Amino acid sequence: MPEKASDSETTARPVVSGLSRRARIMRRLTFIVPVTILSLMIIMAIFADLAWLGLPDVGLAPYDPVKMSLPDRLMPPFWDEEGSTEHLLGTDKMGRDILSRLIFGARISLSVSLLVILITSFVGTVLGILGGYLGGRTEAFLMRITDISLAFPPILVAMLLAVSMGPSFVTVVLAISLLGWAAYARLIRGETLRLRQMDFVAQARIIGASPLRIMLRHIFPNVINPLIIIMTLQIGLLIITEASLSFLGVGIPPPAPSWGNMINDGRNLVDTAWWISTFPGIAIALVVMSGNFFGDWLRDKLDPRLRQL
Amino acid sequence: MSEIVLKVEDLHTSFFTRSGEFRAVDGVSFHVREAETFGLVGESACGKTVTGLSILRLLPEPAGKIVSGKITLDGTNILELSKKEMRAYRGAMISMILQDPMTSLNPVYTVGNQIAEPVRQHQRIQDKNMVEEKVISALRLLRIPAPERRLQDYPFQMSGGMRQRVVGSIAMSCYPRLLIADEPTTALDATIQAQYIALFKDVQKETDVAIIFITHDFGVVANMCHRVGVMYAGKIVETAATSTIFKAPRHPYTNALIHSVPRLDRKDDRLYSIEGQPPSLLNLPPGCRFAPRCPDVMDICNEQQPQEVEISEGHSVSCWKVK
Amino acid sequence: MSDVILEGRDLKKYYPVTKGLLQRTIGWVRAIDGISFTIERGKTLSLVGESGAGKTTAAKAVLLLERLTSGEILFEDRDIYKFSKSQMKAEYRPRVQSVQQNPWSSMNPRMRVRDIIAEPLVVNTKQTKEQIRKRVLELLEQVGLAPNQADYYPHEFSGGQRQRIAVARALALNPSLVVLDEPVSALDVSIRAQIMNLLKDLQNQFNLSYLVIAHNLATVRFMSHSVAIMYLGQIVEYGDAEELFQHPLHPYTRALISASMLTLPEDAEQGVEQIILKGEMPSPLNPPPGCRFHTRCSETQDICSKEVPEMKEYGKQHVRCHHVVYR
Ligand SMILES: Nc1ncnc2c1ncn2[C@@H]1O[C@H](COP(=O)(O)OP(=O)(O)OP(=O)(O)O)[C@@H](O)[C@H]1O
Ligand SMILES: Nc1ncnc2c1ncn2[C@@H]1O[C@H](COP(=O)(O)OP(=O)(O)OP(=O)(O)O)[C@@H](O)[C@H]1O
Ligand SMILES: [Mg+2]
Numbered sequence: 001m002p003e004k005a006s007d008s009e010t011t012a013r014p015v016v017s018g019l020s021r022r023a024r025i026m027r028r029l030t031f032i033v034p035v036t037i038l039s040l041m042i043i044m045a046i047f048a049d050l051a052w053l054g055l056p057d058v059g060l061a062p063y064d065p066v067k068m069s070l071p072d073r074l075m076p077p078f079w080d081e082e083g084s085t086e087h088l089l090g091t092d093k094m095g096r097d098i099l100s101r102l103i104f105g106a107r108i109s110l111s112v113s114l115l116v117i118l119i120t121s122f123v124g125t126v127l128g129i130l131g132g133y134l135g136g137r138t139e140a141f142l143m144r145i146t147d148i149s150l151a152f153p154p155i156l157v158a159m160l161l162a163v164s165m166g167p168s169f170v171t172v173v174l175a176i177s178l179l180g181w182a183a184y185a186r187l188i189r190g191e192t193l194r195l196r197q198m199d200f201v202a203q204a205r206i207i208g209a210s211p212l213r214i215m216l217r218h219i220f221p222n223v224i225n226p227l228i229i230i231m232t233l234q235i236g237l238l239i240i241t242e243a244s245l246s247f248l249g250v251g252i253p254p255p256a257p258s259w260g261n262m263i264n265d266g267r268n269l270v271d272t273a274w275w276i277s278t279f280p281g282i283a284i285a286l287v288v289m290s291g292n293f294f295g296d297w298l299r300d301k302l303d304p305r306l307r308q309l
Numbered sequence: 310m311s312e313i314v315l316k317v318e319d320l321h322t323s324f325f326t327r328s329g330e331f332r333a334v335d336g337v338s339f340h341v342r343e344a345e346t347f348g349l350v351g352e353s354a355c356g357k358t359v360t361g362l363s364i365l366r367l368l369p370e371p372a373g374k375i376v377s378g379k380i381t382l383d384g385t386n387i388l389e390l391s392k393k394e395m396r397a398y399r400g401a402m403i404s405m406i407l408q409d410p411m412t413s414l415n416p417v418y419t420v421g422n423q424i425a426e427p428v429r430q431h432q433r434i435q436d437k438n439m440v441e442e443k444v445i446s447a448l449r450l451l452r453i454p455a456p457e458r459r460l461q462d463y464p465f466q467m468s469g470g471m472r473q474r475v476v477g478s479i480a481m482s483c484y485p486r487l488l489i490a491d492e493p494t495t496a497l498d499a500t501i502q503a504q505y506i507a508l509f510k511d512v513q514k515e516t517d518v519a520i521i522f523i524t525h526d527f528g529v530v531a532n533m534c535h536r537v538g539v540m541y542a543g544k545i546v547e548t549a550a551t552s553t554i555f556k557a558p559r560h561p562y563t564n565a566l567i568h569s570v571p572r573l574d575r576k577d578d579r580l581y582s583i584e585g586q587p588p589s590l591l592n593l594p595p596g597c598r599f600a601p602r603c604p605d606v607m608d609i610c611n612e613q614q615p616q617e618v619e620i621s622e623g624h625s626v627s628c629w630k631v632k
Numbered sequence: 633m634s635d636v637i638l639e640g641r642d643l644k645k646y647y648p649v650t651k652g653l654l655q656r657t658i659g660w661v662r663a664i665d666g667i668s669f670t671i672e673r674g675k676t677l678s679l680v681g682e683s684g685a686g687k688t689t690a691a692k693a694v695l696l697l698e699r700l701t702s703g704e705i706l707f708e709d710r711d712i713y714k715f716s717k718s719q720m721k722a723e724y725r726p727r728v729q730s731v732q733q734n735p736w737s738s739m740n741p742r743m744r745v746r747d748i749i750a751e752p753l754v755v756n757t758k759q760t761k762e763q764i765r766k767r768v769l770e771l772l773e774q775v776g777l778a779p780n781q782a783d784y785y786p787h788e789f790s791g792g793q794r795q796r797i798a799v800a801r802a803l804a805l806n807p808s809l810v811v812l813d814e815p816v817s818a819l820d821v822s823i824r825a826q827i828m829n830l831l832k833d834l835q836n837q838f839n840l841s842y843l844v845i846a847h848n849l850a851t852v853r854f855m856s857h858s859v860a861i862m863y864l865g866q867i868v869e870y871g872d873a874e875e876l877f878q879h880p881l882h883p884y885t886r887a888l889i890s891a892s893m894l895t896l897p898e899d900a901e902q903g904v905e906q907i908i909l910k911g912e913m914p915s916p917l918n919p920p921p922g923c924r925f926h927t928r929c930s931e932t933q934d935i936c937s938k939e940v941p942e943m944k945e946y947g948k949q950h951v952r953c954h955h956v957v958y959r
């Protein structure tokens with residue numbers, strides 16, 4: 001059927017809900033489950049302890065994540081015969097409580113991702129809109145840099161940076177951000193090019209609006225939806241990148257726990273003490289999957305509105 | 310008078326959506342004869358396309374459904390055919406031309422290939438030369454110059470007008486009994502539109518095909534159609550011969566539509582205009598659907614739906630004013 | 633003495649056609665190729681022609697959305713290309729506004745109607761919030777919308793209502809000239825009359841000049857005082873609207889009028905024949921030599937394919953054709 005550009009009150013084509021009951025329940029589940037998991041992770045990260053409220057002894061984590069206790073080393077999870085309910089998920093080779101490290105690890109891994117997302121999306125959006133709207137040399141220049149950035153293997157670059165600056169939280173964030181903005185820049189530039197052709201942008205020029213005003217008032221609000229979608233889809237990717245860096249020993253420096261360096265810790269003991277790397281592995285998998293499901297759900301939710309443009 | 314090819318009786322088609330039942334077509338009846346063009350005119354969203362798709366039984370699944378009614382093609386009720394039988398009817402007995410010449414051809418196949426497809430499928434001709442012959446004759450029917458050379462062309466190598474002729478050739482390649490043309494000229498320029506309409510009149514003379522011509526342009530109706538049905542919010546409000554519609558419209562909506570279009574043959578200072586806009590299909594008025602905008606509205610119009618009345622041979626109107 | 637508000641002189645716009653990786657220019661699309669016209673104060677000039685004739689390009693040049701290859705645009709007798717940037721911003725931009733064809737894409741979907749109509753005022757004037765609010769309500773009333781609709785978003789309106797919003801926005805700065813690019817062609821038939829009447833009323837009320845772009849001749853006859861018929865980047869016939877519709881002189885104008893006429897079945901039986909042009913408009917990439925229309929003209933003569941016809945004056949009309957039969 002030929003789609004007309006009509007979308008007024010009277011002619012709006014309603015969203016077809018020919019979906020069966022089961023499909024609808026499934027669709028709702030793909031929203032509820034990931035959002036619950038992500039929220040739990042975030043709560044874990046925030047309330048791991050309440051040091052930020054001046055109460056370092058109160059929190060979700062039962063133990064101090066870096067406190068070693070050699071007598072308790074390599075305890076399996078509680079359901080194992082040799083396990084105990086004092087360390088629900090067991091301990092690592094230095095006797096540190098896995099559950100506590102996992103909870104604190106959420107704080108570190110998630111804050112790395114969040115910071116990186118904020119930095120890269122900001123830089124990428126600014127450059128993408130500038131390049132797409134201004135065109136000409138600016139665009140050519142920005143797009144070359146974008147292409148180059150996308151051509152480098154990010155892990156390698158991050159490793160080089162980490163090695164030269166010394167591993168730290170800041171290094172990890174900078175290292176991942178250094179190339180990460182390019183994906184945003186490319187997407188936002190494409191959207192901007194499309195929007196630039198729209199009549200309402202021409203109309204803004206006709207009334208005499210300045211390029212800055214057009215970019216801020218007319219282009220930016222219309223790229224927010226795709227922006228949010230890739231931001232959520234990036235959560236998973238970033239958790240994995242951070243974990244990979246930590247796994248390779250150039251990420252968050254020990255003893256601070258991050259899911260990546262926890263896996264690294266257990267690397268040589270997988271056959272005797274499987275729990276050390278398995279639990280952070282599961283945490284990563286859960287967050288990555290939730291991020292992706294949530295991103296897809298958002299895309300479905302927001303896309304029809306985009307087409308309305 | 311020639312024989313009736315298609316008869317639609319009290320057709321109801323709805324879309325079942327999250328926000329409720331959309332009665333896109335709500336009790337439509339008309340017929341088309343051999344070698345006759347029946348115009349279906351009306352504004353956007355009044356249900357013209359859905360009527361056409363219902364006849365082809367190609368409604369978007371699963372939301373769209375024919376709720377009730379009877380559609381008879383050459384004496385067969387096609388609503389009772391199995392899916393497989395219906396597939397054999399499409400293309401061979403009924404075919405359809407869509408509005409947009411730019412998107413109704415597949416960009417990756419040659420024009421010859423796309424016309425050959427229905428020929429192969431319906432006439433079960435496998436012989437290459439025979440197929441090609443059929444394809445060329447279809448192109449020739451739509452007066453496409455140098456058809457032998459055009460076979461190898463891709464759609465992007467053709468202008469909008471030419472593409473729309475190719476779409477026409479595909480629709481006519483099996484010499485169907487009924488052709489549904491859904492705004493085939495709306496995207497075309499005035500002079501190209503005039504060419505296309507003249508062409509279709511010739512095609513009809515040669516093949517005796519019955520045509521349902523969907524449009525919102527009364528100019529096209531005047532030039533092309535023998536009889537017209539005027540649709541408003543899912544119903545046909547008036548049916549008559551074309552000249553009757555123009556000279557003696559009886560329904561206030563028909564009258565308003567004809568008089569709100571500026572005329573080329575005289576200078577108007579002001580146009581007749583109907584205020585408001587068509588009602589939402591989710592929220593239809595209980596009485597006549599045009600009542601909220603009608604200049605001659607009476608009490609009964611807001612209460613009860615008017616029945617169709619045949620006021621003279623072949624001229625029916627649904628309006629309380631007309632007795 | 634007529635009062636000319638805008639004059640276009642010999643406007644040309646060539647778009648380069650590039651090919652290959654190196655973007656080599658292999659030719660030029662002559663979108664408009666030497667068109668001249670004048671728009672009088674309080675009057676309407678329409679540019680009519682088929683798709684690709686160059687109508688939108690001409691409108692874009694007037695709206696400064698596209699830089700011309702050559703030609704002069706005089707606004708109240710002053711060459712706008714000689715304006716300084718600040719003159720342009722103060723004396724031209726606010727006084728030449730536009731309403732576009734597609735009411736579904738001409739408004740930022742993220743802005744409320746109030747802000748859409750106010751934007752020209754915010755950008756161009758130093759009015760206070762209160763002044764702007766009052767002006768917006770006044771404009772809404774002028775185009776026939778209710779004040780409480782100011783807080784809605786564009787997608788909550790029908791096409792006709794949106795076109796009213798677009799008109800309100802165009803009027804916000806009290807312009808002298810409004811460019812209307814196909815103002816009703818995207819609207820429903822029963823809504824078109826409402827908008828056309830509105831546009832005419834506003835023209836009378838505020839002494840507005842209109843440059844209308846259209847392909848529907850009946851719309852043009854209703855709206856215009858003068859008409860320019862365009863074919864392949866050139867104006868082939870130009871002059872007083874009534875003269876032109878009653879006595880079309882160029883064969884293309886005649887064909888266009890005939891193609892748009894209502895011919896009822898019995899007219900056809902009585903021998904009222906439509907003129908059906910052969911072929912289609914050639915590509916503006918390499919227009920035919922001589923008269924550009926000769927490949928489709930039914931009255932073509934030898935000279936037509938050899939010599940480019942000049943624009944000649946016949947009474948109130950200007951025609952570009954070798955074989956005009958005048959009276
Ligand atoms: N797939 C669909 N799902 C839900 N509603 C639909 C669907 N297709 C059409 N409709 C509704 O059915 C009604 C009639 O639509 P239809 O396409 O037949 O209009 P039309 O008369 O062909 O209009 P136009 O001139 O715009 O083509 C409209 O209100 C439309 O919103
Ligand atoms: N940016 C561009 N680059 C290259 N060619 C262009 C560009 N814009 C327009 N053209 C060409 O210029 C010619 C005139 O275009 P224009 O848009 O002015 O036509 P129009 O008369 O407005 O047609 P329509 O009725 O289809 O809107 C066309 O052949 C078109 O392809
Ligand atoms: Mg339709």
Ligand SMILES: [Mg+2]
Binds near residue numbers: 687688689
């Ligand atoms: Mg145009």
